[in-house]
Amino acid sequence: MDIIEINKVLSNKTRVNILKWLKNPELNFPPHQDIDHFNDGVCVGYIQDKTGLSQSTISTYLNSMQNADLVIPTRHGKWTYYKRNEDVIQAYIEAIQNEL
Amino acid sequence: MDIIEINKVLSNKTRVNILKWLKNPELNFPPHQDIDHFNDGVCVGYIQDKTGLSQSTISTYLNSMQNADLVIPTRHGKWTYYKRNEDVIQAYIEAIQNEL
DNA sequence: ATTACATATCTATATTTTTAGATATGTAAA
DNA sequence: TTTACATATCTAAAAATATAGATATGTAAT
Numbered sequence: 001m002d003i004i005e006i007n008k009v010l011s012n013k014t015r016v017n018i019l020k021w022l023k024n025p026e027l028n029f030p031p032h033q034d035i036d037h038f039n040d041g042v043c044v045g046y047i048q049d050k051t052g053l054s055q056s057t058i059s060t061y062l063n064s065m066q067n068a069d070l071v072i073p074t075r076h077g078k079w080t081y082y083k084r085n086e087d088v089i090q091a092y093i094e095a096i097q098n099e100l
Numbered sequence: 101m102d103i104i105e106i107n108k109v110l111s112n113k114t115r116v117n118i119l120k121w122l123k124n125p126e127l128n129f130p131p132h133q134d135i136d137h138f139n140d141g142v143c144v145g146y147i148q149d150k151t152g153l154s155q156s157t158i159s160t161y162l163n164s165m166q167n168a169d170l171v172i173p174t175r176h177g178k179w180t181y182y183k184r185n186e187d188v189i190q191a192y193i194e195a196i197q198n199e200l
Numbered sequence: 201a202t203t204a205c206a207t208a209t210c211t212a213t214a215t216t217t218t219t220a221g222a223t224a225t226g227t228a229a230a
Numbered sequence: 231t232t233t234a235c236a237t238a239t240c241t242a243a244a245a246a247t248a249t250a251g252a253t254a255t256g257t258a259a260t
Contacts (some may be wrong), residue, residue, distance in 0.1 A: 055236085089200060100193060153250095
């Protein structure tokens with residue numbers, strides 16, 4: 001858990017938003033066509049639509065979020081789903097609380 | 101209190117360290133020559149010495165920290181002292197807790 | 201008023217980040 | 231076994247950040 005790395009990720013509005021949206025996928029995204037839950041998170045396409053940014057930008061963002069261990073990818077057929085990594089997010093929050 | 105702005109500031113190791121050092125000035129800095137307390141924080145020169153970076157870099161860093169309201173400057177004669185802005189830091193920690 | 205010193209600002213360069221478009225890869229369906 | 235589609239990676243350009251050195255400013259002592 002690298003606070004500096006995480007803060008870098010969270011110093012961009014879109015990336016913070018993505019993390020927040022993933023907290024309540026059912027409120028922020030349409031249902032997936034192949035599965036009826038968000039257990040593994042949300043597919044890249046939906047996240048892209050919601051942000052209005054290009055596909056490559058969102059892919060890059062999600063990759064940086066994954067490198068910081070903030071999200072976990074799961075492949076389902078053609079789609080990659082991303083969900084929050086709650087353990088790391090919680091550890092980050094506690095580190096901010098205790099160290100800052 | 102702008103979380104994105106604060107995260108930008110806190111995405112650099114030196115700036116995070118400065119904020120941490122200012123939590124316990126007596127442990128991290130020598131006593132000032134003109135006053136015998138750290139009520140208004142620590143002078144720029146001591147912070148510069150501790151980091152080993154150039155004077156202009158530290159001045160820029162402190163300025164960015166001040167813009168994000170993380171620190172409060174006080175002029176004492178020739179010196180500018182910087183201390184933590186505990187209210188904003190606390191509000192930031194709570195925002196991270198509640199919103200993230 | 202001149203000098204010395206602490207800090208801020210300006211100028212400039214190297215590095216990093218942001219972002220898009222083009223291309224590649226992997227998977228499923230026809 | 232092509233085709234279509236979702237996502238990732240590569241390439242490249244613009245913008246932002248990091249940082250040093252030079253210069254400016256403000257304050258205090260002489």
